[in-house]
Structure formats: C-alpha cells, structure tokens
Amino acid sequence: MSHDHDHHHEPVEGSWRDGEDDRPLSVARRRFLAGLGIAVAGTAAPAGTAAAHEPDAPRRPVNPWGSRDRWYGGDHHIHTKYSPDGQYEVAQQVAKAREHGLDWVVITDHGGVAHQKFSVDLVAPDIEKARAEHRGTLVYQGLEWNIPGAEHATVFLPPGRSAVDILRAFEAAYDGGVLSAPVDRSGKGLIARATSADGEPYALAALRYLEAQVLSGRTEIALMFANHPARRGVDSPHEIRGWRDAAPGVAVGMEGAPGHQAAGLKSGRAGARGFYEASPNQDSFPGYAPTAAENPYRTYGGFDWMTAKVGGLWDSLLAEGRPWWVTATSDSHQNHLDTHTPGTGDHNSTGTRGAPVDTGKPQVYGDYWPGVYSSTLVGAGSRSYVDVMRGLRAGKVLAVHGRLVDGVDVRVRSDLDGRGVTTGGRTFVTRGRDVEVTIEVRLARRPNFGGEIPRLAKVDLIGGPVTGPVADRDTLSAPHTEVLKTFEVARTARGAIRFTHTFRNVENAFYLRLRGSDGNRLTSDGGPVMDVVGDADPWTDLWFYANPIFIDVV
Amino acid sequence: MSRWLHAVPETDPGHRAAHTDALLLAALAPLAVESAFTHVDRTTVVSRLALTALVTGEAPTTVLGGRVVEAAGPPPDGRCIRFPGQDSLTGVHTAEAIVTGSAIDEVVGVGTAVSPDDLVDTQGFLRPTLTNGRLVLLVEPAAGGVLRPIESRDPHECCGGH
Ligand SMILES: [Zn+2]
Ligand SMILES: [Zn+2]
Numbered sequence: 001m002s003h004d005h006d007h008h009h010e011p012v013e014g015s016w017r018d019g020e021d022d023r024p025l026s027v028a029r030r031r032f033l034a035g036l037g038i039a040v041a042g043t044a045a046p047a048g049t050a051a052a053h054e055p056d057a058p059r060r061p062v063n064p065w066g067s068r069d070r071w072y073g074g075d076h077h078i079h080t081k082y083s084p085d086g087q088y089e090v091a092q093q094v095a096k097a098r099e100h101g102l103d104w105v106v107i108t109d110h111g112g113v114a115h116q117k118f119s120v121d122l123v124a125p126d127i128e129k130a131r132a133e134h135r136g137t138l139v140y141q142g143l144e145w146n147i148p149g150a151e152h153a154t155v156f157l158p159p160g161r162s163a164v165d166i167l168r169a170f171e172a173a174y175d176g177g178v179l180s181a182p183v184d185r186s187g188k189g190l191i192a193r194a195t196s197a198d199g200e201p202y203a204l205a206a207l208r209y210l211e212a213q214v215l216s217g218r219t220e221i222a223l224m225f226a227n228h229p230a231r232r233g234v235d236s237p238h239e240i241r242g243w244r245d246a247a248p249g250v251a252v253g254m255e256g257a258p259g260h261q262a263a264g265l266k267s268g269r270a271g272a273r274g275f276y277e278a279s280p281n282q283d284s285f286p287g288y289a290p291t292a293a294e295n296p297y298r299t300y301g302g303f304d305w306m307t308a309k310v311g312g313l314w315d316s317l318l319a320e321g322r323p324w325w326v327t328a329t330s331d332s333h334q335n336h337l338d339t340h341t342p343g344t345g346d347h348n349s350t351g352t353r354g355a356p357v358d359t360g361k362p363q364v365y366g367d368y369w370p371g372v373y374s375s376t377l378v379g380a381g382s383r384s385y386v387d388v389m390r391g392l393r394a395g396k397v398l399a400v401h402g403r404l405v406d407g408v409d410v411r412v413r414s415d416l417d418g419r420g421v422t423t424g425g426r427t428f429v430t431r432g433r434d435v436e437v438t439i440e441v442r443l444a445r446r447p448n449f450g451g452e453i454p455r456l457a458k459v460d461l462i463g464g465p466v467t468g469p470v471a472d473r474d475t476l477s478a479p480h481t482e483v484l485k486t487f488e489v490a491r492t493a494r495g496a497i498r499f500t501h502t503f504r505n506v507e508n509a510f511y512l513r514l515r516g517s518d519g520n521r522l523t524s525d526g527g528p529v530m531d532v533v534g535d536a537d538p539w540t541d542l543w544f545y546a547n548p549i550f551i552d553v554v
Numbered sequence: 555m556s557r558w559l560h561a562v563p564e565t566d567p568g569h570r571a572a573h574t575d576a577l578l579l580a581a582l583a584p585l586a587v588e589s590a591f592t593h594v595d596r597t598t599v600v601s602r603l604a605l606t607a608l609v610t611g612e613a614p615t616t617v618l619g620g621r622v623v624e625a626a627g628p629p630p631d632g633r634c635i636r637f638p639g640q641d642s643l644t645g646v647h648t649a650e651a652i653v654t655g656s657a658i659d660e661v662v663g664v665g666t667a668v669s670p671d672d673l674v675d676t677q678g679f680l681r682p683t684l685t686n687g688r689l690v691l692l693v694e695p696a697a698g699g700v701l702r703p704i705e706s707r708d709p710h711e712c713c714g715g716h
Contacts, residue, residue, distance in 0.1 A: 191600075192566075192600040193566070193600075196599075196600045196601070197599050197600060197601065198599050198600050263710070266697055270697065271710055272710075275709075275710040277706050277709040277710055278706075278709040279571070279681075279704060279705045279706070279709070280594075282594045282601045282602060282603045283601060286594070286596075290664060290692055290704050291664070291692075292662050292663065292664060292665075292692070293664075293665065294664065294665065295664045295665075295692075295694065295704060297704075298694070366710075530664065530665055530694070530695075532694075532695050532696065532697065533694065533696060533697070533702065533706075534696055534697035535696070535697035535698075
C-alpha cells in the first residue's frame, strides 16, 4: 500500500474575524453551554458527549484524540414486514446488512396504532434471533417515531430488560400516528394530524420521557435522530432546537442524507432521489419555500437541503455551538431489483404483512439494501451496543455514500490542547494563538456496490464563527459559515492522504466540519447540485460529510 | 357578475396534491370558477388550508363545512389551482406558450434560467403561485432535458404520508 501525503500549511482566511463585532463570543457560548449544563445536570454527564461544562469547571477537551476508537459502519433506519409499507423479514435485512459490511443496524418500523399494539412485541423475538444468528452484528430494536407535529425519527435503545417496555410505552403515549388517530380507530384523538403544530408539546414531552428513562437507569442510553428532515418541510427550525434542548442526551442529530437513494434512477423508479418530490403542505414551515434560488424539498448530491447547504439550517445550529450530528441511512422498505413483494397479511389488524413473496422477478423499487449505498460510520471503543451508541451521541460520526472513503480522522490541536480532539469534539485555544487541523483520509481500496473503486476528488474544510444562541428560534441560516479551504486529491493518490491547515491568531470561537466529493457533479462554487427528479444516478454523485469540531477561545 | 369568495374548509382535504385540488374545486361546483387559490391559514395553532376563488353564480353558505365570506381578492401568497388557460396546458409546451396561452405571468427555473423556447412537461398538473402580484410557475430540470413544474400531482409519501 503506497501513501501519498499532500501537505498544506496555510494561514487562515477566516472571514469571521469581524473587527466590527467585538462581542466576547466565547462568553456567549459558555453562557449557552451553561444553559445546556443545567438541562443535563445529573445525567451522569455521559463521557464523550459534547454535553456542557459548567462555566467554572476545568476545561476538559471533548472527544480527545488518540482513543482506541475504530470506525463501525451502520444504518439506523431499516424497515421490515412490520411496517405497513415494508416487506422483509428482520433476518433478511440483517443478513444483507452483514453481507454489505455493516457492523450495526437499527430496525425501525413505522409507529402507529397497529405497530404499537402488535408489532413492537412481534419484532422483538425476531431481533433476538437475528442477534443469535449473526454474532458480531449489532441489531438494535428501534422505532420510526412519528414525531408529533413533525417528520419521522429513529428512536432506539440498546438491548436490556426494559427496552421493549420503554419502546411500547413511548409509542403509546407519544407517537404522532397514535395521538392523531381517532378514538374509534384505537387512537388517542388528541391532535389534528400527525404533523400539525398542536403536536409539538407532545414531541418535547416524549423526548423528556426518554431522557428520564436514562436518568432513572432503566436504560443505559437512548437516542433519537430526525429522519428525512426537509422532505415535507414539517421539521421547523424551532422544533429541531426544541428537541435538542428538551433532551440533549437523547435528541442528537438528523439524517444528513435520507434513504431511498435508488429512487431517482432513470432506469428504475425514476422518481426523486430520496423520494424528495414533495412541495409545501399546510403543516410545512413557511420559511422553507421553493424559490428561483433553491428548493428545500429536493436533495442536493443525495443529501438533505438542511445539511447540504453551506450556511444553511445545520450550520445555523452549529453556529450557536449546538451539537447536532448528521448521518446517512438506507430507509430500506423495498430494495431495487430485489425479487420480493409484500406478503398478504393485513398489517392493520395484525401488525405484520406476513412473509414476503418471492416472485423470482426483479422489481423496480426506490431503496437499497442496508450497507449497499449509505453508511453511518461511528467511532467507538468497541463493537458493543452501548459503545456504538455512545459514539453516535458523541458525534464521532461520518455520513458516507457509495463507500467514497474508508475513514476520515480529523485532529484539532491548540496551545492548550496538544493532544487535540476529533470529530464531534470540542477544544480550547488561548485568544490570539493558533489552531492546527490535521485531516487523514483513508481512501476507498475496494470497489463499492456500484462496481467501481470510488475516487475522492476533493475535501472541503467548512467553518464559521460560534456566536451563541439565536434570539429567533426559527433561524435557518449562518451567513458567516463558508468553505474555508478546498484540498484537491491527486488522481494518483492511494491509501491514506493527509492535509493540514493552521488557523493563525484565532480571536473568536468557531467550528469546523468537512465534506468530500467525487467531483462529478459540482456547482460553480464547488457545492452539490440539486438532484434531478427522474434522472439521478446516485453512483456518479458521491459525497461524505464529517461532523463538526468546536473550538472555544479563552 | 363575478366576485371573490373565501372559506376555510372544516374537512381536511389531505396532502395528496391533485386529490386535494380536485376536492376543493368539486366543492365549488356548480359555480363557474374563473380562478381559485389555496393558502395556509395560520391564525389557529392547527393550520388549515383556505380556499379563495373568483366565481360567478349563487354563492353557497359553506364550502366543505367552512363558512363562505366575501373577499377583496386572492391571497398574496396564494397557490393557484384554477386559472384561465389551465385546460389547454396538459402536455409539453414551451415556456413562451405557457405565458401567452394562460394567466401565468412567468415561468421561473429553480437554479436555472428559462428561455422562451425551453420545453416544460406539465404532466397535466400546474399550481403556479402568486408572487408580488404575478402568477409564477416554478420549474426545475427534469429527465430528458425538459423542465417540469416543481409540484407533482402525487408525490411519493412514505407510509401514506403519516
Ligand atoms: Zn423510514
Ligand atoms: Zn415507510
């Protein structure tokens, strides 16, 4: 294996050093974190999370560099025959995930009246069996929760005596489908629609309930990721901020890239990539409006608009200093060119569609098997249920399409932190001193499931100032966040490549994140292109996104 | 004599685009409807789809359970579900033909410039929006080098769009 080392040492062009703005940003940020600290006080301050320090506590870097973490690939969004629109056995999904190299999977069938009544209990023994048959693959039981007032979300727990009970109780009390279904259809009839705004308080209560299960020790950890967040425009910025604030140890991120990545294939389903083909409805946030400049309801390079737009919604959260992570999943319901069709069971009355039917004929569908296209790589100390979840909670997470990279190790160091921190972490620098970033990318060595060894063409270092909590909770832009530096990857590069970048004379708190591309489809400023409905080949438009690192100034 | 009527239906017309529009327009029959717009009424916690239409004929007292009132004109950010010339725009038309042959004032591309000769595959479903008093049809690149309206007749909804 040969190693090409590209070294770049350049001073910062950081435009956030705004001479006009002399506010003590780090103070604002610490005040913000102190606020979070109150919320997490007593959560046994989960080691490795980006949870807050007390303002006067000794400064301890978060996600220190050099732990013996490894990357574990997984998928937190997978359906089975226990979803009304799914079809596979748990065993099929797990076997395929394993075949495609995943280390961990979460089974997330849709919440709702029938699922709560039947499926939660039906799926549990299937999951137990899959765990026994595939030792070495972590199979979590989860739920695709209809967030009251909003989109869907993955909710999951590690195996444990109370895991199924917690999921069942959670769904009964807080699923948007259950809450909105009329009483005469076994629902609660408490909210108008699963996505209507009268559901918003239930979403916050739901997340607090999960956090309480962690605090009381009924479960070691519980996590929530918002799924396909911009698809219908129903996850407003204030809702996302509200979830995170309500349960900072549980609500930790969102799909940066939705599943259904085969849906835009011209030779296939010829829909929109990710099935992102909607337009605003009455529950959509009015700030997400399609205009001549952009359409929030489409994917960009396969990623959700909230994540793909530099200076967009995700950056607006990060610019507050708010930890919020992105992932990539399959949302596998029916997999492109697979020969199965749904079973004939009545999901409504039994909670299952029954065993799928093998027609022997390849079917045109919009999804890929878990692991075929989308991976969420998690840095974890061991292949254990709790460690992988801790890695997710800590933001040691890469969202990767088509195996564009095998790993990306980011290290950020300063005068106060010679060891440095990694993805999802936070470190400190003395005002006026330098911050050094080292990026080591492990390039793909094997062909992906599209049949080619993907070639990384460039890595963008993106960043912006951390300016503390916003006054308007519906803020959806971070105007000072930008691409700071683009590292081209030599065509001949193989193995691991290294880039470094030094921010000199750092005056204000900031954050960094990375994205990389195969360079096939770029806008004039190097960003992802809006995917074309009916003609989006995901294999020729590959990206990865790495989660942020925060740097405080003291 | 035609006039503008406004109502906030009590019946939830659902999310499926073409179905919603058809339901609302059917509720106005047998009035002659020249133009009809929807917009989201956010005066209550649970937002509702409101209907505003330019009609001729005897006004009903309710539409889908919502009380009918007179209105001064269309809502400023209305989404147009009925407009003059709509019936002739069912296939592939040039941007120019859309503007000259209907009430649509402008065809605007998302992230792309539109020239008069560019083809728009309407797929028989158009929902232009009112923007600064002009009826604007937003279009996007589509397969085969044509443009298509950004609104689909029946967008894929996971799980029936819970
Ligand atoms: Zn799903
Ligand atoms: Zn589904």
